[in-house]
Amino acid sequence: MKKITLLLLLISSYVSFAQQRDNISIEWIDNSGIYSEQIQIKAPIFKSSGFYFNYEKKAVFFNLKIPVSGFADENSLQITNIVYETISREQLGDLRISSIPSSIEASLKNMSNPASQKAVLYLSPIIKSGNTFQRVKSFTYSFSTTARRSGNTIQNSSLVYNSVLSSGEWYRFYVVKSGVYKISRSFLQSLGMNVGAANARNIKIYGNGGRMLPLLNGAYYPEDLIENAITLVGESDGSFDSQDYILFYAEGMDNWNKESETHNNLYADRAYYYVTAQGGPGKRIGNMPAIADNPTLNMTTFDDYQYHELDKTNIGRLGRKWFGERFNIDNEQTFDFKFPNIATGTQIKIRVNAAASAFTPTTMNVSANSQDINPLTFAATTSDGDVASERSTAGNFPAAESVAIKLNYNNGGVPSADAYLDYIILEAKRNLQGYGKQFRFRYNDADLNTGVIQYQLSSASRITQVWDITDIYNVQKVENNGADAFSFKAYMGEDRNYIAVDAADYYSPLKDSRTRVVNQNLKGTILKNAQGAFQDLDYLIVTPAFLSSQAERLANFHRTYSQLNVKVVNLETIYEEFSSGKQDIGAIRNFVKYIYNNASIPSKRLKYLNLFGDASFDYKNRISNNTNIVPVFQALTSFSLAGSIMSDDYFTMLDNDEGLMIDTSAQDMELAVGRMLVSDIKQAEEMVTKVIEYHAIESYGKWRNNFVLISDDVDVAWENSIQTGIDALGDQIAAQKPFVNVEKIHTDSYVQEASAGGFRYPKARKDFVDAINQGALVFNYFGHGGEDGLAKERIFEKADAQSLNNRYKYPLFVTVTCEFTRFDNPYRPTAGEYTYWNPKGGAIAMVTTTRQIDVVTGQAINQAFSSELYGYGTTNHVPISEALRVAKNNYTNGSALMVSYVGDPAIRLAIPKPTIVLTKINDQPVAASTFVFNALSPVKLTGEVRNVDGNTILSNYNGSLSVNLFDKNVQRSTFGNDGVTDGNGNLIIMNFTLLGETIFRGNASVANGQFEFNFVVPRDISIPVGNGRISFYAKRNQGLEDQTGYNTDIKVGGINPNATADNIGPRVRLYMNDETFISGGITNESPIFLAFLEDENGINTASGIGHDIVAILDGDENNPYILNDYYETELDNHTKGKVRFPFRNLAVGLHTITFKAWDVYNNPVTSEIQFIVVGDETVTLKNVLNYPNPFVSYTQFWFTHNRPYEPLEVQVQIITITGKIVKTINQMVTTEGFLSREISWDGKDDFGDKIGKGVYVYKLTVKSTLTNKKTEKYEKLVIL
Incomplete structure (x- = not known):
């Protein structure tokens, strides 16, 4: 890359075959800036993905990635037709004047990725002209292109060979x-x-x-x-x-x-x-x-180099910069050096580098053999800025054989101030003796x-x-x-x-416990199959040996399910072959590059890299409980969450001029990468199980139609762009992919409540967690956040992440915030990590921030990623990690490195296929129907499951259909809870659109691609007539396949004047966990509440005022459980259905649930159930019996317990009245509810012989496999 000065033409040394040219306009935004959790930089910005802010220079740049058909001639760039506008010094905000050039500086650089060749245009859009400042409003660029360089199609810099x-x-x-x-x-x-x-x-x-x-x-x-x-x-x-x-x-x-x-x-x-x-x-x-030539220089001295440098402390617990001695209590320390045969009369050069962390400016005095060297002056640090200030000093002093370097830290009288030595370097002349x-x-x-x-x-x-x-x-x-x-x-x-x-001074080598090296040949075998023939690799999993069994389990899944060629490679073997046995991130990168460069053809290059292991800022395990399983790239900048990066993108940037990770706007990811944050075999097993469960038949459900966005509220004016930006994203997804049901949780549209810890949004928090547990394909949050959770008002915290129970409905979590998933700090596991680690819930994967990110970058990446993820304009959906790769490659701001992909990089978002079509309403074709869904009208809907093209019915499709019918969209506004006003003094309020209430949830069978179902429109719809919405979801009975569809042309509103009378409320049956439960029985602390409902016209779920399906726990009517979203009808029967609601963390003791529901005519039903919660730490047994008793040759052992869904070790011992054990039965038992009756006995002893008639005692022992706690009870039985 070579810089050019405006209007200077450099003639190319080769013949070009094409000229590339375009006009660019820059739409500037004043009174704005670069904002994040701890960054408040006022600066002019512009609406473009090409906006780039350099934090070090505090300068604004324009970057543009330009697709080229060949190879750009970097020396042929011309910038012409420039239109400027003059701006004031105030409009520059916090930009550094010294970083603004006097004329436009522009440059061009080639880059390539698997999909295309690109050139990156750099331009400084603000200039200083005398005492005035100007910025570019528009310009024209042009450059020549040549034929693509040889070797660019496939980079065989390495040929396959044996180690x-x-x-x-x-x-x-x-x-x-x-x-x-x-x-x-x-x-x-x-x-x-x-x-x-x-x-x-x-x-x-x-x-x-x-x-x-x-x-x-x-x-x-x-x-x-x-x-x-x-x-x-x-x-x-x-x-x-x-x-x-x-x-x-x-x-x-x-x-x-x-x-x-x-x-x-x-x-x-x-x-x-x-x-x-x-x-x-x-x-x-x-x-x-x-050498026969005469010397031109005789040398009797040499240049000696000595240093002192220890790596003990990483001040900010980020980056790759480590420091040694700490200056706190001992603020004066001396370091001794020896220079034998010193050349007298010469000078020794000294360089000292150190850092300090103090809220006031401090200094460190340096002396060498009592001669003062220039001191180090450290800037003050602040709680929301850099954690330390780094400085260097250099000088000379007279040579001496013994040198004492004294460092004295002046903490300015602040006891909490710390300084840390990085290194001391001395360069001296010594005699060659x-x-x-x-x-x-x-x-x-x-x-x-x-x-x-x-x-x-x-x-x-x-x-x-x-x-x-x-x-x-x-x-x-x-x-x-x-x-x-x-x-x-x-x-x-x-x-x-x-x-x-x-001869008197040889060094002696050392050895560790492993001295024999097992033969290995990664280079010779990685691109070969089991028969030794060449085979391209699709998916590489890198992991240490102790996690390889679970990595292989994941690989086997993708070999079968995804039809990928997958290989698991142990880190130790990579290091052995590529970095001479020592840990080094470059070894992993070079191994990936070796595979990538040796593909047979470009389209068969390596596609996915899985770093199967957690990471840490400490590569060398100096801290306790370290998690450096698979190392991550760390930036040299180590004092700021805004300026420092850690990124796995490093392993995928494979061009020869890439790798430094400094100017990342000109670097492309060549393959998709993901990291599975696992530290031990148990955690690895859990995370692999989640991947398998994500694709299992149990995961297929209508939750896959849902997208949930969450925004932070507005604490200061610039934050309005957070809620407006993500709201626009939701509307864009709804427009591009109309089958998606977009739910919006704008926190500022909820009532804000004061608490001892600050303001809170308890209802928004509950809706957030409930939405996760009920299921959605994607959750997308934009706003403030950090390691402990999301938003200053704590709408999602670590405890929430750990308590999630959405098994089989694992969403993708997208969090555009600050260091929500800073996974490289073992001292402080983050809310993001807990969201991923949850073994029975949480996220399947995360596109998440690991460092602080500014709003401009966050919005741009979120928009670009969502477009690629949902595949605007296509029905082909790439893996999540690939969507992020493409989004990053199309974005020119290096801050995109703050966003990481956590999870298996080969999984795709579980988007159902199109197309389900509504064909008839009340037996009338949809196109001809004028039917309006009036309140209390009976409705019959007919439809078809069709091919992707939407024209051909899938006549061999048999399965089940779920349908949600929504009332008309609802217009809402935020409240402006924090009283923030815009520049004109107006309260910042955002208007937005929500889905209407769900007026029917039903299930129907699909036979030969066709379905129909009936229901009655509830009384509680919104009366004005308008467009409603039907959301369809279908899944096959055989095979893993699902479809989606929608209709937004139906009309909903008005009242049916001919509705039949109905004054009878629904019938209800209540249980806990399963239908064997009897009111007053025992449960664990998190039981499942079941309500079976039946009504001739159906159950009301339309959320009319006072007509919700409600559960009141222990009489607390101020905190009702609204259960509308948990009600589902039976298949092909809208008159029957059930509520299934999981309670969480109930107190030990007696509880009462009062349940109330309404039919579509608003006739109510009320019922109660009682249960006793027994703590989960102990195993509780009740109602131990055998049935029948007495018996002749067959009986079952029944008991109730408090450990549903958990494998229990159960033992039954049959004992004579004299104490002799004649039969022992051992069996693993797992129940969905609290009743077990799985164990039976035929009346024979351990040898298979019939035992005598009479009375026997039996001992029932139950042991928890999770806690190893056990309990036992004795009962009697009689054999006839």
Whole structure:
């Protein structure tokens, strides 16, 4: 990418075949800004997905992704026809003036993804002209395109090949620090190697050192283990004798990494190396090439580099920046360094980096050998901003062999202020002299010079060799034959690193508990089937070995159900092959890239990546109860939830210029990615079970027609866009996908109540939770939120997430808020995580925020994602994760990285297929019908289940139909509860449209694609005539298939003047859990309430005033349970139906439910039921008996208990009156209610013999499989 100046044309060096051109208008919005939970930045914004705000520069940019048919010539970009408008300094708001250029800066960059080639246009739309400011209202861009570059169609940068670990015997060891290591025969034997049988000349060492893998894709790092050159002293005779040994250079964990600004490996503490004795001769250290040219520079000194850096604390518990020593109680600390053979008269360079967290500005004084260095001055931090302020200082001081660096933190008198040291770096000149230790040396300016440099070493009698370690895999040597002074020459023009090998100072390698390496061959097998033939991979699941059984269970499901080629790969094997045995996110990314690049054709590239495991900001398990199961990318920015990101998108951005995750607007995700947040085998089993249940026949139901949106209220004026934006989204979905029933929970349309903890919306909270439990395909929330829940008024909290009980009706949760699902902080599990983790409820998947996101980005992503998710204009629906991938790729704001997909990336939203059609009303064709659904009118509806095209009846379709008939849409307004006004002083009120009341819920059978059903319109409809709505849902009896349909042309309203009389109320039967229950019996703390209703005209569900279906618990009429939505009719019978309502967390003791319902004529019925709640911690037994009793050859054992739906271990022991056990029956029992009668007995003993007549005692023991609590009771039986 290359910047251009306005009107400057750069001529392309190749011939273009097409010119791309377009006119762009920018619609600016003043008096606005960038707003989120903790961000309040006033700035001009514009209505476009191309709006991008750079938080670091505090500048506004215009970005546009442009589809191109070929490859954009980045140097041919022209920006013309620019129309400006002058703006005031006040209109700039909080923009940083120094970041505003004096003329337009524009650039073009190519990018590609699986679907298309694109170019990204960048433009700075605000300029400073003298003392005035201007912004762009419109412009024209143009550029040339060329034929697509070779290799762009399929990026075979890697060819499929076998790993070196695929065969042979391998053993591994590790090192920590870089240097020359000595390996003895005994050490190899301790690894498990049969050294006596090995040919010493064939011994080889492989390994890639301790450096981190580059984040940038295009930076070189080996795809497999690389052989290292070694010296094996004594190998000439072919045997490895006791006096023989290996010398080799090992790169440890002490390397400066520019991408992460650290010396320490972020992911691992050990650099592994691998040794084998099989195959041909090994690579040996060769001699440096002899140079005959005379030296142009003689060097008797070298540039030494020392540092102090520890990683102990992550201040904000986010990002990849770690710090060492803390300055709080001990505010003055000293750090000592040694520089043997220091070059006197020189200067030592010092650089110190540190951070501080304090609510006032603070400083840190730095001194080196009592000489002051420039202090570090830290800015104050605030509760809603960065958690720390990071600063650096640098300077020089006179060289000395001993150096003491003193740091003194001045906390400004604030005891709570903390400072943290990042690193101290010292660079000094030392004489090239031996001193009894191995040491590395270099000349820093070698790359800036040409000619020959001669290094002259003195006091070198014990330095046996100098090794060139520039290429750690191909070390070269120059030998010293015991001379006190020796020299060697090298060409300048490039950086080169050396190490002086001192025979008295070899390092010793280390080993851990696993030294034998099992053969593996990911590269050679990942794209092959069981028969060894090439096969493209659709879906990759990455997980540690201890979770692989459940990952395989998920894979098997998708192999069968989704017809995907799925492979599960253990993290340990990826690390072994791609990062030399150590944890590194780059290894996972490079493995994914290897698979992606080696597909047979572009359309068969890898599509889905599942990171099957939780993540943490702590890669190294320094904190207790850590959850670093599968590592996640963390940004270097580590002090702000607004500026720092963690993202799994990193693993899917595979172009060579991607990976740094800095300018993400020019980076595309090549495949969809999801993370299943599981930390142990039990949790993994539960989450995989939810995926399977989501696709099971039990999950098929009319809830799949529902979409629920929830908005936060308006606390300040700019928040009005939150509720208006998501309301518009709901209307858009209803228009694009009319079969969807859009329910709206705008919190500001509810009554706000004051409480001790602040203002609350208890009814909105209840409606939210009830809607989840009743079922909806998608829940979409927009507003404030955080780790503890949604909205300042706490409309959804962790406790709500944990108590959800919507098994088989798992929704997709979309939360456009702040860090609702910040899953990388083990210290604080979030409400989002609990929503996902709920084993019997909660979400199947989440498109959710992990960091703070601004409103502009949130709205744009939500709109783009919803469009892709529901497939506007198509009936083909992509997986949820793919919808998010496409939405992000079409959006140019890097803040989209704040949104993550949690869940299985291969699942699709369970959208039913079209089409169910209403064909007749009261036997009249719909097109000719003028029928109005009057109150108390009998209605017969007829319809068909048709093919996707809507024209052909599915004559082989047999199943069941659910129907909801809605009254006319209702107009509502928000209340403006918080009294917020707009710029004109008007109270901010939003008008919106809701679905009308449900006036009928019915079920009918579908035979040969046709259905019909009857009902009576209830009295309580809205009288004015208008368009109602019918929502259909059907599912087949055989096979997993469902359909959806709707009709919005029916007319509802008015009263039937010829209605027959009906003065008799419904009949009702009440139970708890099942129909065996008797009033006064026992239940657990969360029983199911059942009400069976019957009326010749049907039951009223229209929510007329005072005519709801209601349950009153223990006489509390102020808090009734409205049960209209829980009533369903029997199949093909609108006169009968039932209410099934789950109570939750009832107190132990006696309870009474008073139930009331109405028929469609508003005739009431009232009934009561009592029950005793027994705590779930203990197992309670009542009514233990056997029936019949007495008996001859058959009896059943009956008992009631308080553990419905739970597998119980039940034992019955038959005992004689003398105490002898003659029969033991063990059986697992699971009941839907509280009565069990599953165990029977034929009167025979354990040997199958008939026992004698008489009286016997039996002991019944019941044990809970969840709590291991048990109870027992004795009773008598008689055998005749």
